[in-house]
Amino acid sequence: MAVINQAAAKLRAQLFDSDELIVCPGVQDGLSARVCLQQGFKNLYMTGAGTAISLLGMPDLGLTTADDMVRQASTLASLDRSVPLIADIDTGFGGPVMVSRTVERYILGGVAGLHLEDQVTTKRCGHLGGKELVDVTTFASRIKAAREARERLQSDLVIIARTDALQGMGFDEAVSRLKTAVEAGADVVFLEGVKDREEMKKFTETMAPTPCLVNLVPGGLTPLVNAKEAKELGYRIAIWPCFAMTHAYLAYQKAARELMETGAVTAGFTEKQKSDGEDASGEQVPGGIRELFELCGLSECVELDKKMGGQTFSKGV
Ligand SMILES: C[C@](O)(C(=O)O)[C@H](CC(=O)O)C(=O)O
Incomplete structure (x- = not known):
C-alpha cells in the first residue's frame, strides 16, 4: 500500500x-x-x-x-x-x-x-x-x-x-x-x-x-x-x-506493407542480412528481439531469479 x-x-x-x-x-x-x-x-x-x-x-x-x-x-x-x-x-x-x-x-x-x-x-x-x-x-x-x-x-x-x-x-x-x-x-x-x-x-x-x-x-x-x-x-x-x-500504427503499416509486397521484413536486420537475405542468426541488431526483451527488464528478471536462489536461468538466456 x-x-x-x-x-x-x-x-x-x-x-x-x-x-x-x-x-x-x-x-x-x-x-x-x-x-x-x-x-x-x-x-x-x-x-x-x-x-x-x-x-x-x-x-x-x-x-x-x-x-x-x-x-x-x-x-x-x-x-x-x-x-x-x-x-x-x-x-x-x-x-x-x-x-x-x-x-x-x-x-x-x-x-x-x-x-x-x-x-x-x-x-x-x-x-x-x-x-x-x-x-x-x-x-x-x-x-x-x-x-x-x-x-x-x-x-x-x-x-x-x-x-x-x-x-x-x-x-x-x-x-x-x-x-x-x-x-x-x-x-x-x-x-x-x-x-x-x-x-x-x-x-x-x-x-x-x-x-x-x-x-x-x-x-x-x-x-x-x-x-x-x-x-x-x-x-x-x-x-x-x-x-x-x-507512430506505432505508421511503423506497423510500413512493415506490414513490406512483408505483403516483398515477402520479407527488413526492420531488425543488419545491412548484410538485408542484402544477402540471410537468416537473422542471433546477431544483435537495433530493434531485435533481445533489445526488446532488455527494454522490458530481461536482465532484472534474471538477476532477481538468481538472487532468490532460483535456477531458472542458470544455463544463461
Ligand atoms: C484523452 C482521451 O480520453 C483518451 O482516451 O486518451 C481521448 C483521446 C482520443 O480519443 O484521441 C479523448 O480525447 O476523448
Missing part, C-alpha cells in the same frame, strides 16, 4: 509544490510505456482511446469494460512505481457504487491520478461529434464517489474532472460543471475539445487557482501547442494521448 501510494503523493507534490508543467506521454501498452520510461519521462498517461485500439482493436466508443481498464492501468503503473501514472477512467462505468469500486481498483493498482468525465456510459472520444452528457448532479455524484474511495483508502490519488460540455452546451456551462466538480472533490479540471489559444487562456484564468489539464490530440479540436506554450497558457498538466499509437 505504501509503495502504491507513493506515486500518488509524488504526483500531488509535482502539482502543488512546483510550477513545472507535468508532461504526460500517452501510452497504450507495455511497450510504449517502456519506451517512455527509457527516455526518462517523469510521468505517464494511460489513454482510454489507445486501450480500446490496442487491446480490443476497436474505436473509442465506450467499449472497454472496467476490467479492461483496471487491468491495463495496473499493468502500466507497475512498470516503474516511481513514475506517477495518470489514467483515463472514462465515465467510471456506472453509478456511484460502481465508480467507487472502480476508483478503488485503480488506487490499488497504483494509479496516481485519473480523469473522470460527464459523458453518458455509451461515451465516445471527446473529439468526435454528437456526444451526450449526464446532468450535472450525476456528474457530481461520480466525482463524490471517486473522493469517497480516495478517502476510504487514505490515498493521495489526484482526481481530474473532465467535462465534454463545451461542444454542445458552450463555455459557461462547461466551466460551471467543472466548478461543481471541484466542490465535489476534484483536484484538477480538464475542458475537453477546447478550440483555440484564446479559449485555452480564458479557461485557465477562469478556473484559477485550480490546476488545468490540456489534451493534445492530432486531428482533434484543440491546437497542438507544445509544452512551453501549454505552460504559458496557464496549464499544469499536458497529455499527448495518441503520440505513441500514431
Whole structure:
C-alpha cells in the first residue's frame, strides 16, 4: 500500500509544490510505456482511446469494460512505481457504487491520478461529434464517489474532472460543471475539445487557482501547442494521448506493407542480412528481439531469479 501510494503523493507534490508543467506521454501498452520510461519521462498517461485500439482493436466508443481498464492501468503503473501514472477512467462505468469500486481498483493498482468525465456510459472520444452528457448532479455524484474511495483508502490519488460540455452546451456551462466538480472533490479540471489559444487562456484564468489539464490530440479540436506554450497558457498538466499509437500504427503499416509486397521484413536486420537475405542468426541488431526483451527488464528478471536462489536461468538466456 505504501509503495502504491507513493506515486500518488509524488504526483500531488509535482502539482502543488512546483510550477513545472507535468508532461504526460500517452501510452497504450507495455511497450510504449517502456519506451517512455527509457527516455526518462517523469510521468505517464494511460489513454482510454489507445486501450480500446490496442487491446480490443476497436474505436473509442465506450467499449472497454472496467476490467479492461483496471487491468491495463495496473499493468502500466507497475512498470516503474516511481513514475506517477495518470489514467483515463472514462465515465467510471456506472453509478456511484460502481465508480467507487472502480476508483478503488485503480488506487490499488497504483494509479496516481485519473480523469473522470460527464459523458453518458455509451461515451465516445471527446473529439468526435454528437456526444451526450449526464446532468450535472450525476456528474457530481461520480466525482463524490471517486473522493469517497480516495478517502476510504487514505490515498493521495489526484482526481481530474473532465467535462465534454463545451461542444454542445458552450463555455459557461462547461466551466460551471467543472466548478461543481471541484466542490465535489476534484483536484484538477480538464475542458475537453477546447478550440483555440484564446479559449485555452480564458479557461485557465477562469478556473484559477485550480490546476488545468490540456489534451493534445492530432486531428482533434484543440491546437497542438507544445509544452512551453501549454505552460504559458496557464496549464499544469499536458497529455499527448495518441503520440505513441500514431507512430506505432505508421511503423506497423510500413512493415506490414513490406512483408505483403516483398515477402520479407527488413526492420531488425543488419545491412548484410538485408542484402544477402540471410537468416537473422542471433546477431544483435537495433530493434531485435533481445533489445526488446532488455527494454522490458530481461536482465532484472534474471538477476532477481538468481538472487532468490532460483535456477531458472542458470544455463544463461
Ligand atoms: C484523452 C482521451 O480520453 C483518451 O482516451 O486518451 C481521448 C483521446 C482520443 O480519443 O484521441 C479523448 O480525447 O476523448
